[in-house]
Amino acid sequence: xxxxxxxxxxxxxxxxxxxxxxxxxxxxxxxxxxxxxxxxxxxxxxxxxxxxxxxxxxxxxxxxxxxxxxxxxxxxxxxxxxxxxxxxxxxxxxxxxxxxxxxxxxxxxxxxxxxxxxxxxxxxxxxxxxxxxxxxxxxxxxxxxxxxxxxxxxxxxxxxxxxxxxxxxxxxxxxxxxxxxxxxxxxxxxxxxxxxxxxxxxxxxxxxxxxxxxxxxxxxxxxxxxxxxxxxxxxxxxxxxxxxxxxxxxxxxxxxxxxxxxxxxxxxxxxxxxxxxxxx
Numbered sequence: 001x002x003x004x005x006x007x008x009x010x011x012x013x014x015x016x017x018x019x020x021x022x023x024x025x026x027x028x029x030x031x032x033x034x035x036x037x038x039x040x041x042x043x044x045x046x047x048x049x050x051x052x053x054x055x056x057x058x059x060x061x062x063x064x065x066x067x068x069x070x071x072x073x074x075x076x077x078x079x080x081x082x083x084x085x086x087x088x089x090x091x092x093x094x095x096x097x098x099x100x101x102x103x104x105x106x107x108x109x110x111x112x113x114x115x116x117x118x119x120x121x122x123x124x125x126x127x128x129x130x131x132x133x134x135x136x137x138x139x140x141x142x143x144x145x146x147x148x149x150x151x152x153x154x155x156x157x158x159x160x161x162x163x164x165x166x167x168x169x170x171x172x173x174x175x176x177x178x179x180x181x182x183x184x185x186x187x188x189x190x191x192x193x194x195x196x197x198x199x200x201x202x203x204x205x206x207x208x209x210x211x212x213x214x215x216x217x218x219x220x221x222x223x224x225x226x227x228x229x230x231x232x233x234x235x236x237x238x239x240x241x242x243x244x245x246x247x248x249x250x251x252x253x254x255x256x257x258x259x260x261x262x263x264x265x266x267x268x269x270x271x272x273x274x275x276x277x278x279x280x
């Protein structure tokens with residue numbers, strides 16, 4: 001599947017909100033967005049990610065990862081920010097109120113000013129920590145007196161009590177207003193819609209509402225079909241390069257390409273089995 005355009009996640013959920021309004025269903029909007037995000041992860045949609053750098057405040061050994069975070073590139077730190085630091089940060093951020101660098105990321109990383117930040121050492125190198133970092137992260141080899149770890153709840157824990165972090169990371173794509181983007185594809189949007197309504201009716205079923213079991217089973221059946229359709233479309237090779245890669249894999253893993261036609265060609269011949277294992 002070749003995705004050419006992206007749309008805001010909220011725009012893709014319009015059909016869901018329309019049905020909810022018509023049926024006078026009360027539901028928290030944040031839950032709808034959470035369910036839609038879960039389905040995107042289940043679909044494993046291949047997409048590009050935005051490379052950003054965020055400045056985080058460490059308070060009492062802890063700082064929160066930014067919204068939309070996908071994977072860590074590196075983490076650097078400073079104990080205090082001077083007026084010079086603030087001036088440089090404002091120079092590269094999109095506006096005075098922002099604490100994230102997007103389009104000017106490479107300019108900031110290559111600037112002389114950024115060399116004044118110190119790379120923080122990764123405290124543990126278990127599968128979870130390595131899984132949320134890029135391959136061979138520089139923090140794994142950093143020689144620094146301070147260290148950090150990340151928990152599963154989205155918080156960075158540091159060995160120093162208070163300070164500042166410069167977090168380079170990849171995030172899900174967002175538009176200029178900060179809305180998360182998803183591929184503009186009807187099959188994906190249909191799978192998201194069915195998943196959200198399945199979860200909605202599952203919640204109401206647990207509350208013992210009338211007819212909720214039937215509605216849950218209805219959307220569960222629809223979701224199985226729409227999810228399979230979207231998943232199958234995603235797995236299709238993308239463009240000429242994708243088909244060429246598929247062909248190369250078939251050749252590499254199945255070099256004897258004619259065995260399909262000769263596999264049953266000898267069924268009319270008697271099998272000759274020799275039990276003379278000692279050569280007599």
